[in-house]
Every structure is written in structure tokens, then in C-alpha cells.
Amino acid sequence: MVQNDDSAEWNTDDDLYFEIDNFQSSPKSSSPLVTSLDHMFATLVDMGFSDDMIARAIQENGEPFLYVNEYICLFSFNVIVNDFAGPNAETSAIIDTISKYSMNCEPSSSKSKTIDHFLAMGFDEEKIIKAIHKLGEENMEEIANALLSSEADTSPMMKEEDNMDWSDSDDEMKYSDLLSSDDEKDQDSLYSCNPLSSLVKMGFSELEASLAIERCGDSVSIADLADFICAAHIAREFDEFHIDPEEQKPRQDIKKRRKEPRPSANNQPLHLPNPMIGFGVPNEAVFITHRSLPALARAPPYFYYENVACAPTGVWETISSHLYDVLPDFVDSKFICAAARKRGYVHNLPISNRYQIQPAPKLTIQEALSHTRKWWPAWDTRTKLNCILTVHASAQTTKRIRLELEAHTGEPSEATKRYVIEQCRRWNLVWVGKNKVAPLDADEIESLLGFPKYHTRGGGISNTDRLKSLGNSFQVDTVAYHLSVLKPLFPDGISVLSLFTGIGGGEVALHHLKIPMKTVVSVEISEGNRNILRDFWDQTNQRGEFIEFEDVQDLTRDKIVELMKRFGGFDLVIGGSPCNNLAGGNRVSRSGLEGEQSSLFFEFCRILEVVRETTMEMRRS
DNA sequence: TAGATGATGATCCCTGGC
DNA sequence: GCCAGGGATCATCATCTA
Known part of the structure; x- marks a missing residue:
């Protein structure tokens, strides 16, 4: 069971993290814990239950689970905290729960949901059904891989960044995969004769192909048209895919309640998903594990940008268009902790194999x-x-x-x-x-918000400023869930450029994930916030190099290049620019991205672009 | 003078009724 | 499909107080 004891604070539970860390770093170890869990898992699979059902049942019976690397690892906290009470103690209860799932499960609802998911991605229904029949409907990732393989001949740009072997620790290899743009050029020349027929051959419907051409113009590349259609699929999935099957109704029965959003510069309106779970949250059984990332966004470094979801109309379209047309991951943190926090996250991180830091936050x-x-x-x-x-x-x-x-x-x-x-x-x-x-x-x-106790206390910051800084910060558990995919990619540590750092939500998330921070270059205008992060850095005995800047405008191109050469580049650029002019609470100057503070978003874009260009140059030389 | 207090709408989205 | 009503929202600023 997860401890309810308040003493289990993040900052005092290093032993617990150590155990999790060891477990994750050697998932194939032959420890009694892993052997027993593997055995129970394998037994239940042999009995015909799906991975998802097993995981849900174990969770319902008090055993949280983690997604680690390419497979689900069942994880028992009382095993660690109470010295191995034994996972088999509740096996019968788990089997009972799974049996109830099986009896209550509407085959058509779950299967149609899986089919709908892949249909929305543009795959052929017959192939989807064959793949589901062969691999099992719950194996979304394997189905996706199989479908992608079968489509490879006709849809080369459907290759997914998430299909890369993330277990490979060679960063150069991963980035070289990401950086390969020759394929894009080849496919463009291949399909350059007739965009409409080319898109249809790739498996898109004639209607959506012609709509994409109409929206984007006939001068854009086939790859961009395909990306546009895929993006529309994902946007639609936000609205439909996550709806509870019990509540899902035929499309013609859904009343259109929203006003049509103002189109963005690239004519791609963005909807806030309902429920706001983005590409997935830990406690939802269904989540998206693949997405089509625009080619431009695939270049290193990883970036992660955050701001308020409920910004004035058109703001997120602008943000997305300035961040290489990556669609925002809109998440309300109420699905992860006890407080709502509706935020949009634009990032080029992988989205499969995310996991939640443990113990998970209380949900009520x-x-x-x-x-x-x-x-x-x-x-x-x-x-x-x-x-x-x-x-x-x-x-x-x-x-x-x-x-x-x-x-x-x-x-x-x-x-x-x-x-x-x-x-x-x-x-x-x-x-x-x-x-x-x-x-x-x-x-x-x-x-x-997931910060260590007394994170903002002391250091000469007033209570008012403390509340203000916290109100402007990340929800750490949400950010950590997104950043968790970096854990296997950077076992030796990560170099971070942290813009608009605030009280260090990103740094705290990386620390909770036990991702060593080799370098953190932090930019934060508030002296109080800088003090808070410096205290955190010292108190957690970080061994990496920590450099502070006061103003993003101090980060000139020359300065960035100098820092990157000194530290060998940045692996992650993270930050949430000021929301003052975007937030609904602002009654005076909610002037959008052009506002005095919120226009600093464009500084994030400027700095990110310099880092990307410099990274390219450093890899070429 | 720094910190605390309290009054100050606008915008967006959803719900429900017609 | 339209519209009114209501809920939610990383805030700002003038004034007060110690």
C-alpha cells in the first residue's frame, strides 16, 4: 500500500527513491521481488487476462504499478517499505477484480475504441482488425508498430519518433536518427506529382486530403500535408478518444457547443480537450502512446514549454506555430494531484513509457x-x-x-x-x-504542487511573495510524469537550460526522477526565487554545475554558444514564460502574447533556436 | 518602506434550455 | 443551432499597517 503517513515527504524519503531507482535501472534483475512479480504477471497473462486489466486490478487492490522501459513492471510499495510482504498475498483479490473486469467488459466498446484510435491515425480498418486479432487489443504499442511496418511502403513519413530504441544509451545514435532529413526530401520528391492522389495512396481519405490541400495551399510539401492531417487526427482524438465509453455517443448526436476557434496562421484551430488529459495521465487506462511529430521538431535538444491552457483565443495556435507546429499536451493536474491546474505543454519528448514518481500524490x-x-x-x-x-x-x-x-x-x-x-x-x-x-x-x-516541504520557506522571502511564487510555478508531479521518459536516455546525467525557472519546478522534477543534473543554467528574474533554487541545489547535494542568470535577454547568441561549448551543449531546454497577460485572473492587462510580460515567450523561442543551431554546428564539427 | 489587505472584471468554456 | 447563465482563472493596483 502507498503510505498515508505524512512523514513520507519527498525530501526525506531518499531511501525509497533509491530503491525505485535501483529497480528501474535493472528491471531484469533476478531479485525475489522482480521474480515474484514477473511470475504473478506471467501467470495472470497465461490465464488470459490482459496487461491492462492486471495492472488496473493490482492498482485497485492497493498495489501501484510503474511503466518501465518496454514493459509493465508491477511494483509493490509495501514490499519496499515493509521489507517484502509478498505480492502473492493479494493475488486472489486481484484475480477476483480482473474477473469482474472481464465480466463487465463490453467487448465492443473497448475494441471499437482501439479501432477508432488507429482509424483516427489514418490506418486501414482491415489491417487494424487483423493486428488487434493477432496482438490483442490492449497492446496498443505493438499494434501501432505492426501497422506502421505494414504502411512503411506507402507512408514513409508516418515513422514515429517514439519507435526509436530509447534503451540505446548512445545519444549520438538517437539524435542522428532524429536529424535524418534525407528521407523527408526523398519522400517529397516521390510524391511531388499529384498531392491529392499521393495522400490518398498513403491511406488518407480523399475528403481529408483535399481539405488539407485547401487549408495549407497546394505549394506545401506532401510531408507537411500529411503532418497537417495527422495533427488534425490527434486534435480530434483529444475531443473524442478520451471520452468514457459509457458517455460516448454517435457523432451525429453530439451537440456542437463550442464556438469555432479563431484559425491560427496555419489555419489549424486548437481545441482544449475534455477531459483535459493530453496524451495521457497516470490513472487513465487509455492514453496515446504515439504521435506524429513535425520533422522540424525532431531536432535536438529536447524542449519543454509550459503556459496556462485557458489563454485568450489564438494564443496557443501562435505558441504552437512558433515551436515547430508541435501540438500542445493540454493537461489538468487534477488528474494527477488534488488541485486543478490546466496547462498546455509543448514539447518534443517521447510520450510512451512515461511513469509517475512514487509515492503518487493524493488525489483528493x-x-x-x-x-x-x-x-x-x-x-x-x-x-x-x-x-x-x-x-x-x-x-x-x-x-x-x-x-x-x-x-x-x-x-x-x-x-x-x-x-x-x-x-x-x-x-x-x-x-x-x-x-x-x-x-x-x-x-x-x-x-x-509536489514541492519538498519548506521549499520556499526562509531565505528572506515574504509570505506574500512565497504565495505568489508558488502560484506561478509548475505542478511538479505533472512535469515529472512528462520528463520521466528522459530517465533511460540520460543515465549519466542531463544538461539543462532552464528559462523562467521560478522556484525550480523542473529541477525538482528531475531530482525526484533521480536524473542527475550535470549542468543547470538557470534564468530567473526574481532574486527570491533564485535564492530558493540555490538553497534547493545546496540542500540536495547536487554535484553538477549551477549557473544563474537574471534576465533572458542576458543570454545573447554569443553567451549561449560559449556556455554550450563549455558544457558540451544542452540536452533539455525547459521553461514556462510569464502568463500575466494570458491568465484569466488578470483584469487589467490580459493583452495576450503581445503583453509586456507574456511577450517573453518569444525570448524562449529565440534562445531555443540558437541552442538548436549551435547543437547542429557542434555535431557537424 | 516592505509587506499585507481587499476591491477590482474580462475572457473563455461548458451546461442547459429553447 | 443559438444564446443566456454560470464557473473558473500562474493577476493588478490602491490603500492600509506595522
Whole structure:
């Protein structure tokens, strides 16, 4: 079982990380733990249950699991924490759970979902069905590989960056694969005669091919047209693929409720997915493991950009177009922790084999803030907090609520309940006593956002600034989930260029993932935030080199080149530029990407481009 | 003077009704 | 398909207070 004990803080549980780390770095070891788990897993597979069902059943019975490398590793925390209690102790309960899944499973729903998924990617239905029949519908990745292989002759640009052998530790090999652009040129010349017929031959429908040509113009390459169609497929998957099968209805029954978004420069409107789980979150059984990354985005280094999802119309289209047309991974952190945080992440990271750092965050307010549980009235049914902002409720607000509640001797009136709930939602209030609500304090926010306890405490930063910095930060568990794919790629450590570092959410995520940081060049305007990160660096005994800059504009081309030559380049450029002019909470200057602060996004693009160019030059020489 | 407090809408999206 | 209503949102700024 995952420990409920609050003492299991990130910063004090190094032993636990050590065990996880060892387990992941040698997944094929013959330790009793792995042997037993492998045996149980193999036995259940032999019994005809799918990997997914087994994993879900084990999770439901209290055994979290991790996706490691190319296969699922079952992982028992009580084994580690309590010195191997034995995975077989709950095997019968797990089998019972799987049996229920099997009995309750609607074959058509899951299979149609798998078929729909690959249909949306443009594969032939007959081939999909054959692949599912041969490999099992739950083996999404193998099905995708099989389909890609079968399509290779007719659809060369469908090769996926995720199909690379990530276990290969030779970075040069991986990047050379990424950098290979000759294939792109060849395929363009191959299909340059008639774009429409070429796209149809590649398996796209005539309608979507002609639509792509109409949208993009007939002068663009076949590869770009194919990328456009694939991008549209993925965007559609955001809206449809993740819908609960129980709620999924025929397309003609879905009411069109949204206004048509303003088209972007490349005529590609972006939708926020509902539910907002992007390419997948840890607790969802279904997630996308492959995507078509535009050729331009495949060049090193890896980049990871974050900002608020609910930005003014057209902003994400602009961001995407400036970051090599990579589609944002829109994720609401409420699927990963107890607080909502709707963010868009544009990155060129692989998306398969992600895993969550353990122990996983608590998913409900009552679990995450257990000290509030006994005061929580039954009529306040909230289980998730709203987004943690930079401002919090005034004492007047909580006083008004207390007086309103104290006016009733028993159960409050319905009007009072409505008022209190509305205020609680608006200001993210939690129950701290009888008739007493309070805003979250900084310590609680640190915990909810996945930071080590007291991460922002001390160092001369005021409480107000502490709350402001936290409100502007990453949700560490969400970012760590995305960055987890880097773990097998950089076993010897990673060099990071961290822009708009804030209080170091990216660095904390890498530390939690136990990815050694060889170099961190950090750029952060706030002195208080720089102090916080420097303290973190010292307190966690980092051995790498740590360099700070105050302003992104100090990172001139010459400076970047100098730093890259000194450190051998950067493996990851990470950052979330200011959202001040994008955030809904801004009543004064929500002026979009052209705003005073948010226009710094273009500095992120400038610096990333210099790093990419310099990386190319360094690899050529 | 630094830090804390409290009042200040706009925008986007979803829901539900017609 | 349209529209009104409501919920949610990495905030800003003037004023107060110690």
C-alpha cells in the first residue's frame, strides 16, 4: 500500500527513491521481488487476462504499478517499505477484480475504441482488425508498430519518433536518427506529382486530403500535408478518444457547443480537450502512446514549454506555430494531484513509457489535507481544489462565512450553503474548524504542487511573495510524469537550460526522477526565487554545475554558444514564460502574447533556436 | 518602506434550455 | 443551432499597517 503517513515527504524519503531507482535501472534483475512479480504477471497473462486489466486490478487492490522501459513492471510499495510482504498475498483479490473486469467488459466498446484510435491515425480498418486479432487489443504499442511496418511502403513519413530504441544509451545514435532529413526530401520528391492522389495512396481519405490541400495551399510539401492531417487526427482524438465509453455517443448526436476557434496562421484551430488529459495521465487506462511529430521538431535538444491552457483565443495556435507546429499536451493536474491546474505543454519528448514518481500524490483534498477531514461538512462535496493562484481570500471573506454559518443552529439553509460553497470554490478555502474555513497556507500549497516541504520557506522571502511564487510555478508531479521518459536516455546525467525557472519546478522534477543534473543554467528574474533554487541545489547535494542568470535577454547568441561549448551543449531546454497577460485572473492587462510580460515567450523561442543551431554546428564539427 | 489587505472584471468554456 | 447563465482563472493596483 502507498503510505498515508505524512512523514513520507519527498525530501526525506531518499531511501525509497533509491530503491525505485535501483529497480528501474535493472528491471531484469533476478531479485525475489522482480521474480515474484514477473511470475504473478506471467501467470495472470497465461490465464488470459490482459496487461491492462492486471495492472488496473493490482492498482485497485492497493498495489501501484510503474511503466518501465518496454514493459509493465508491477511494483509493490509495501514490499519496499515493509521489507517484502509478498505480492502473492493479494493475488486472489486481484484475480477476483480482473474477473469482474472481464465480466463487465463490453467487448465492443473497448475494441471499437482501439479501432477508432488507429482509424483516427489514418490506418486501414482491415489491417487494424487483423493486428488487434493477432496482438490483442490492449497492446496498443505493438499494434501501432505492426501497422506502421505494414504502411512503411506507402507512408514513409508516418515513422514515429517514439519507435526509436530509447534503451540505446548512445545519444549520438538517437539524435542522428532524429536529424535524418534525407528521407523527408526523398519522400517529397516521390510524391511531388499529384498531392491529392499521393495522400490518398498513403491511406488518407480523399475528403481529408483535399481539405488539407485547401487549408495549407497546394505549394506545401506532401510531408507537411500529411503532418497537417495527422495533427488534425490527434486534435480530434483529444475531443473524442478520451471520452468514457459509457458517455460516448454517435457523432451525429453530439451537440456542437463550442464556438469555432479563431484559425491560427496555419489555419489549424486548437481545441482544449475534455477531459483535459493530453496524451495521457497516470490513472487513465487509455492514453496515446504515439504521435506524429513535425520533422522540424525532431531536432535536438529536447524542449519543454509550459503556459496556462485557458489563454485568450489564438494564443496557443501562435505558441504552437512558433515551436515547430508541435501540438500542445493540454493537461489538468487534477488528474494527477488534488488541485486543478490546466496547462498546455509543448514539447518534443517521447510520450510512451512515461511513469509517475512514487509515492503518487493524493488525489483528493481530504487525503492530501487529512487534517481538514474532520471539519469537512457533508454538504461540501468538493474532492478537488481549483487552480492555486497567486492571491488568496481575505480575512473578511472567511469572517463573513463564519458569521453566516453561526447564524444557524443546525444545518445551514440552502442559500447559505450555496453562498459558502461558491466562496470556497472561488477562493480555494478548506475547513479548519467548526464553521471555519481558511485559505491554503504556503506549506500546504507546496505539498499540493509536489514541492519538498519548506521549499520556499526562509531565505528572506515574504509570505506574500512565497504565495505568489508558488502560484506561478509548475505542478511538479505533472512535469515529472512528462520528463520521466528522459530517465533511460540520460543515465549519466542531463544538461539543462532552464528559462523562467521560478522556484525550480523542473529541477525538482528531475531530482525526484533521480536524473542527475550535470549542468543547470538557470534564468530567473526574481532574486527570491533564485535564492530558493540555490538553497534547493545546496540542500540536495547536487554535484553538477549551477549557473544563474537574471534576465533572458542576458543570454545573447554569443553567451549561449560559449556556455554550450563549455558544457558540451544542452540536452533539455525547459521553461514556462510569464502568463500575466494570458491568465484569466488578470483584469487589467490580459493583452495576450503581445503583453509586456507574456511577450517573453518569444525570448524562449529565440534562445531555443540558437541552442538548436549551435547543437547542429557542434555535431557537424 | 516592505509587506499585507481587499476591491477590482474580462475572457473563455461548458451546461442547459429553447 | 443559438444564446443566456454560470464557473473558473500562474493577476493588478490602491490603500492600509506595522
